[in-house]
Amino acid sequence: MxxxxxxxxxxxxxxxxxxxxxxxxxxPHWFDNITKDEKKMRKKVTQRYANMTLVGSILLILLIPVWRRLAQRLHLRMEIKTNIICIITLWTAITVGATTLQSQNDLLVIAKRLGRIPVALMPALLLLTSRPSPLPTVLYLTLLPIHKWLSRIVVIQGLLHTILYLFYFNHKGTMSKVLKLENIYGIIAMVAFILIAITSLPRIRRIAFKVFYFTHYLMTWVSVLALYFHARPGIPVFTSINILILVSQIAYRVHYTTLTKLTVTPMSPTLALVEFPINSIARSMELPVGHVRINNKHRGLKALWYHLVPFQHPFTVSSLPTDETVKLIVRRGTFPLISNHHYYITGAFEPELAFIHSKAKKNKSVRQPLLGGQFGGPMDYNITAERVLIIVGGSGISFGLPLYRLLNYNGISVRLIWVCKDIRDLNILNWFRGIQGIECYITGENDIEVDYYDDQKHGLDAPTIEYYGSLDDDASEIDFTTLGREYKEAHNIGPSSPLSLSSPHTVLTPMPSLSPLKRVPKYDSAPVKKVPSFKRLAQAKSVPVLHPDRLLDKPSTKSLNFHENIHIATSGQCSFTTTPPHLAHLPRSELPEFEKLKLPASVRVFSGRPNLGAEDYDWCTQTSCIGPRIEHGKSVCCRDVQDDGAHKRVNKENVWVIGAGPQGLVDEAGDWAKEGGLRWHGESFSV
The missing domain is CATH 1.20.5 (Single alpha-helices involved in coiled-coils or other helix-helix interfaces)
Incomplete structure (x- = not known):
């Protein structure tokens, strides 16, 4: 040059x-000179990618159970943040690829794809919200993160589609086309998407949940119908699938909804016990800690409205599937539950517990129940966990109690820690069996005097072995306290022991009672290099808040009134369970205004917050000594027993930490479990 x-x-x-x-x-840019043949070809390509998106998105969702099973076999554990990143990356790559491939850099083609691809994703989006999930062994709540991010992608693409077409009309000088009827339907669909997105914001959802729910549901119908009239060429297949999913949800809800009379008994100013017969549930439960959804009874058009719009309140079932009575522990809030009134009950909805499988799903690799398998009773479940630490807060006790009882029955070593602000909430424990050894931590200021009553004297928790052939939970539930499988095996308590049907009244020697001055039994344990601990929870005080002869902080100056702000029927009360012995002389419609709170003697209560640390980690990993073993007819310290295969230390793959309740407590417990390499399952009671 x-x-x-x-x-x-x-x-x-x-x-x-x-x-x-x-x-x-x-x-990408505008192409002004395009032949008719090119237009037809690009239209076919757009429809092809939309169909591929429809089929591919549904297949990806249907393969979720396969992926979960594969991850379990390969022992893959991904953090929640990692899961979300994978979800965003996968679905973004799919939608971007389907929008831009073979577009020839034509901005108009991309604009059309940005409208067609979200429509193709709608069936998958609705499938993710189906209750219950159509996917086997998948709880619908676990699919919500995919639903959230996929819906955000759909809204963003729809918004870009609208913006690009406005630019295109301006580029061609045809802005008047915005007022065409087909395009007005598109604007309606876009407004519906935006309303769904705005009301789904966490702050708005928590403050005005009813507004969020109604907007979410109604705008979904509006968007499905508006898109049908807007799309060109038409989308009869997409719309048919969308309507089929929505209508099937209504049909399922109506079919599995029954009208039931409830008994509501206030337990404290914050908690109440709700009961109704188990035959009132249209869909029987197989696993514990499932949930039902409750709605008010309405008449006329309002009843039709609430049948179509599924605005229901979910509550965890606190009883076991074998109990005759369904018990719910509910937090008293804005949703009024009035005793002796009728309500619509929908469900039950099965939970997702990776370590508990129903009897129908036999698996040779699953560790069979210690006694359930022997007796073949109705609480015979396949359980893979060896040790379980349950940490619940507030109304999360509704999740912890049935799980605790079931694991006890099946001989699994289990601990239950309950954190609550008001000591009066502990009154709920008087209405359940099989609660020996529960550790309760009171974080609030209380001035209620507490006293024990003898569990065995009142016949609530006597360790008498009986065959579980009856469904009467107050008469025939086997209570093994918290000895657990390892203790039973070490002391030859098993199929070869005198626990058999021929001697149904054999008595187990109970474990010596623990001193109430100790938070947990302290044993010498092997040093642990790194012991996870709570970072933001204050350590509990060393002195417990209840003792048979001790007051909380000072003498009681006020009585406990359970009738505050709650409707209780005074006559015609429907009762389905037995009143605790110390309340037997009172009618079920009234609870005493007393200055003393009575609890079973086996319940241990402490002041302050639990501080998960070395002792809890030792218990989970079984590095703490559980007591002497029987070796060759002699009592030998468990630490001196050689690991000969008969008494192996627990595999951390089979140690689970369960958290339920407020988000903060669940997050802290989850961090502690994951840092220690333990299995984790969380149930956050938040909107």
Whole structure:
């Protein structure tokens, strides 16, 4: 190149201009001159990618159980943040690829795809919200993160579709097309998407949940119908699938909804016990800690409205599937539950517990119940866990109690820690069996005097072995306290022991009672290099808040009134369970205003917050000594027993930490479990 050309300013400008045009030609832009054949071809390609998106998205959802099973076999554990990143990356790559591939950099083609691809994703989006989930062994709540991010992608693409078409109309000088009826339907669909997105924001959802729910449900119908009239060419297949999913949800809800009379008994100013017969549930429960959904009874058009719009309140079932009575522990809030009134009950909905399998799903690799398998009773479950630490807060006790009882029955070593603000909430424990050894931590200020009553004297928790052939939970539930499988095996308590049907009244020697001055039994344990602990929870005080002869902090100056702000029927009360012995002389419609709170003697209560640390980790990993073993007819310390295969230390793959209740407590417990390499399952009681 000559120096003359380099010095020529006009030549430099021309070269820069050509370079800029080359760059712009690589970017999507408007193509003004397109033949009819090219238009037809691009329309076919757009429809093809939409169909591929429809099929691919549904297949990805249907393969979720396969992926979960594969991850379990390969022992893959992904944090919640990692899961979310994978979800965002996967679905973003799918939608971006389906939008841009074979678009020939035509901005109009991309605009059309940005409208067609979200429509193709709608069936998958609705499938993710189905209750219960159509996917086997998958709880619908676990699919919500995918639903949230996929819906955000759909809204963003729909918004970009609208913006690009407005630019295109302006580019062609045809803005009047915005007022065409088909395009008005598109604007309606876009407004529906935006309303769903705005009301789904966490702060708005928590403050005005009813507004969020109604908007979410109604705008879904509006968007499905508006898109049908907006799309060109038509989308009869997509719309049919969407309507089929929505209508099937209504049909399922109506079919599995029954009208039931409830008994509501206030337990404290914050908690109440709700009961109704188990035959009132249209869909029987197989696993514990499932949930039902409750709605008010309405008449006329209002009843039809609430049948169509599923605004229901979910509550965890606190009783076991074998109990005759369904018990719910509910937090008294804005949703009124009035005793002796009728309500609509929908369900039950099965939980997702990776370590508990129903009897129908036999698995040779699953560790069979210690006594349930022997007796073949109705609480015979396949359980893979060896040790379980349950940490619940507030109304999360509704999740912890049935799980605790079931694991006890099946001989699994289990601990239950309950954190609550008001000591009066502990009154709920008087209405359940099989609660020996529960550790309760009171974080609030209380001035209620507490006393024990004898569990065995009242016949609530006597360790008498009986065959579980009856469904009467107050008469025939086997209570093994918290000895657990390891203790039973070490002391030869098993199939070869005198626990058999021929001697149904054999008595187990109870474990010596623990001193109430100790938070947990302290044993010498092997040093642990790194012991996870709570970072933001204060350590509990060393002195417990209840003792048979001790007051909380000071003498009681006020009585406990359970009738505050709750409706209780005074006559015609429907009762389904037995009143605790110390309340037997009172009618079920009334609870005493007393200055003393009576609890079973086996319940241990402490002041302050639990501080999970070395002792809890030792218990989970079984590095703490559980007591002497029987070896060759002699009592030998468990630490001196050689690991000969008969008494292996617990495998951390089979140690579970369960958290339920407020989000903060669940997050802290989850961090502690994951840092220690333990299995984790969390149930956050939040909106």
């Amino acid at each position: 000559s120096n003359h050309k380099l010095a020529d300013p006009s030549y430099n400008k021309q070269e820069v201009s050509q370079m800029w045009e080359t760059i712009l030609s690589c970017l």
